[in-house]
Amino acid sequence: MAGEDVNMSQAIISVKNLVKVYTMGDVEVHALRGVSVDIRKGDFAAIMGRSGSGKSTFMNIIGCLDVPTRGKYMLDGVDISMLSKDQLANLRNLKIGFVFQSFNLLSRTSALENVELPLMYNRKISSKEMRNRSMKAMESVGLANRADHMPNQLSGGEQQRVAIARSLVNDPVVILADEPTGNLDTRTSIEVMDIFQRLNEQGISIVIVTHEADIAAFTKRNITFRDGKIIREVEIDKPRNAREELIQMPVAIEEDEL
Amino acid sequence: MKLKNLLIAAIRSLAKNKMRTFLTMLGIIIGVASVIAMIAIGQGSKKSIQDQISTLGTNVLMIWPQASNTGGVRMEAGTSQKMTIDDVNIIIDRCPSVAAITPQVRTSGQLVAGNLNWRTSVFGVYPTYFDIRNLKLESGSVFTMNDDRSASKVCVIGQTVVTNLFGANADPIGNFIRINKIPFKIIGITETKGQNAYGQDQDDMVIAPFSTVQKRMLAITYIQSMLASAQTEALIPVASQEITEVLKAKHHLGPSEDPDFTIRTQTDIAQMATSTSAIMTILLATIASISLLVGGIGIMNIMLVSVTERTREIGIRMSVGARGSDVLLQFLIEALMISLLGGVIGIVLGIVISQLIATVLNWPVNITMNSILMSFLFSSAIGIFFGWYPARKAARLNPIDALRYE
Structure with a gap:
């Protein structure tokens, strides 16, 4: 029992018997039917499954965007089932970084200002610190020289890197990425995975949702959902290794582009 | 979210849509500018009417005898002969609120000077008349009570009389004119007063000592009317009351009997005239307020469209930690900024338009601090009122749905 407790304290996300039921008129949709899983500090996990398998609902709940119907969810030692809407917003701000399939950057807003966004909702940060941290996040995704560009002046891969910088900037306990490579070509996808791998090497915990097995292969752990349940967990x-694959790739891709 | 960051966020999103922001603001700008200009015109005309009335003297009371009644035949007002100089003296003695009083007799006379002649009114009054009527002299001096006692043949004449008998810019002081064949020495000329509120030329008259006109010209023993001034404007009703009591007692009328004289004050006339222009001000301001209201609805309309259009943005903000109240405040601040900035521009524009009307059209305008303050408060109230509903709608969005919104 003692050993389990130590494991529990290391788990930044700990989910037990999570159930989510949506009621649409008279019909009840069981999106999650009892999910239990732990995500530990430094983990890099991929949530897999077909559409309708419940993986998006699961991500919404662990991202504090939604609350479970039943079951327990501890995020970094906090039981979220007791929290109000405002407290959930606070948790999203301080503990979670989101990366979306469609990037979801604010249009006509510079890359740097997009990255600043989470810090604007953090009361404790001065505007000077806000600038510094945002620039640092931009550097860590290799886009420091594009800080003043508008999203429509950036390629898809660059936009996703800005989104990753935004998810990093508040120093969250976990980054949640929902199909981060879904709108990108193969090479750009690998570039994005490279950034995730580098961040993970620095100790940042990452959970991505993907339906592509070859993207999931970049992570350390694959969790597969079907019909609202986890059917397989593989280490x-x-x-x-995205970095090595990128070194071997460039020539071939450039020929393709020609 | 810190207020500073909220302001930054609001400014950034307004700056993103400069044209739209400006057009939304335009409704408020036009509304506020028209409210200010309209009230300025209304107040200006009110003030000019008040000024005109005050040329008659502001705290003046006119006391007329009642119509005479000879064997059942009633004559026109002021024809009674019961009012005498004793009435004037008793008012001087017994009415403390009355500052000055003069009897008044009036006749018309044919004026002759050299080869020119002119017909005008001749007033017989005490020297106090000049104080009561607020009448100043251009040159020369006023006759004295000694002149009155001796019924001296001296007179003060108005500018119109000077122009018609001696030509413009002449200085006829010391000259003689004949009024109904009686020679009078000109000792003073009144300052130009222009027309009064009823279009009467106030400079077309001759003023002579009371006794001179009463005895030498009219040969009567009664007086036609009295003109009195109250100590202050506020004391007019008191003075009126005192005069009524004193005169009724003197004329042996019981407290329940109707007086045999009428007292009219300037306030009655002034109130009537200014209430007309007050109604006009209200009318103009109402029309202008409607345009302000339409401007407010414009803000609500644009903000509602903006909330729908920015659903995804709201979702993004919520996913990075914006609370419902942060989103609400951001949209409210945007609406408030539009209305406040529009209000300030509108105030400036309103003042400029008012000044233009004053200089180009030569209309009297009077920009009051009240109208500026009122339209400023009104436009910020509009911002909050019409911004509230769209802002609340934005704040109540579910982040998951908002993120998925296409």
Whole structure:
């Protein structure tokens, strides 16, 4: 029992018997039917499954965008089932970074200002610190020189990197990425996975949702959903290495583009 | 979210849509500017009417005898011969609220000077008349009570009389004119007063000592009317009351009997005239307020469209930690900024338009601090009122649905 307790304290996300039921008129939709899983500090996990398998509902709940119907969810030691809407917003601000499939950057707003966004809702941060931290986040995704660009002046891969910088800037306990490579071509997808791998090496915990097995292969752990339940959990012994693959790729891709 | 950050966020999103922001603001600008200009015109005309009335003297009371009644035949007002100089003296003695009083007799006379002649009114009054009527002299001096006692043949004449008998810019002081064949020495000329509120030329008259006109010209023993001034404007009703009591007692009338004289004050006339222009001001301001209201509805309309259009943005903000109240405040501040900035521009524009009307059209305008303050408060109230509903709508969005919104 003692050993389990230590494991529990290391788990930044701890979910037990999570159930989510949507009521649409007379019909009850069981999106989650009892999900239990722990995400530990430094984890890099991929949530897999077909559409309708409940993986998006699961992400919404662990992202504090939604609350479970039943079950317990501890985020960084806090039981979220007791929290108000405003407290959930606070948790999203301080503990979670989101990356979306469609980037979701504010249009006609510079990359740097997009990255600043989470800090604007943090009362404790001065505007000077806001600038510094945002620039640092932009540097860590390799876009420091594009800080003043508008999203429509950036490529898809660059936009997603800005989104990753935004998710990083508040120093969250976990980054949640929902199909982060869904709108990107193969090479750009690998570039994005490279950034995730580098961030994970620095100790940042990351959970991504994907339906592509070859993207999931970059992570350390694959969790597969079907019909609102986890049907398989696999530890990946030897994940794909995005950095090495990128070194070998460029020539071939450039020929394709021609 | 810190207020400073909220302001930054609001400014950024307003700056993103400059044209739309400006057009939304335009409704408020036009509304506020028209409210200010309209009230300025209304107040200006009210003030000019008040000024005109005050040329008659502001705290003046006119006392007329009642119509005479000879064997059942009633004559026109002021024809009674019961009012005498004793009435004037008793008012001087017994009415403390009355500052000055003069009897008044009036006749018309044919004026002759050299080869020119002119017909005008001749007033017989005490020297106090000049104080009561607020009448100043251009040159020369006023006759004295000694002149009155001796019924001296001296007179003060108005500018119109000077122009018609001696030509413009002449200085006829010391000259003689004949009024109904009686020679009078000109000792003073009144300052130009222009027309009064009823279009009467106030400079077309001759003023002579009371006794001179009463005895030498009219040969009567009664007086036609009295003109009195109250100590202050506020004391007019008191003075009126005192005069009524004193005169009724003197004329042996019981307290329940109707007086045999009428007292009219300037306030009655002034009130009537200014209430007309007050109604006009209200009318103009109402029309202008409607345009302000339409401007407010414009804000609500644009904000509602903006909330729908920015649903995804709201979702993004919520996902990075914006609370419902942060979103509400941001939209409210945007609406408030539009209305306040529009209000300030509108105030400036309103003042400029008012000044233009004053200089180009030569209309009297009077910009009051009240109208500026009122339209400023009104436009910020509009911002909050019409911004509230769209802002609340934005704040109540569910972040998951908002993020999915296309």
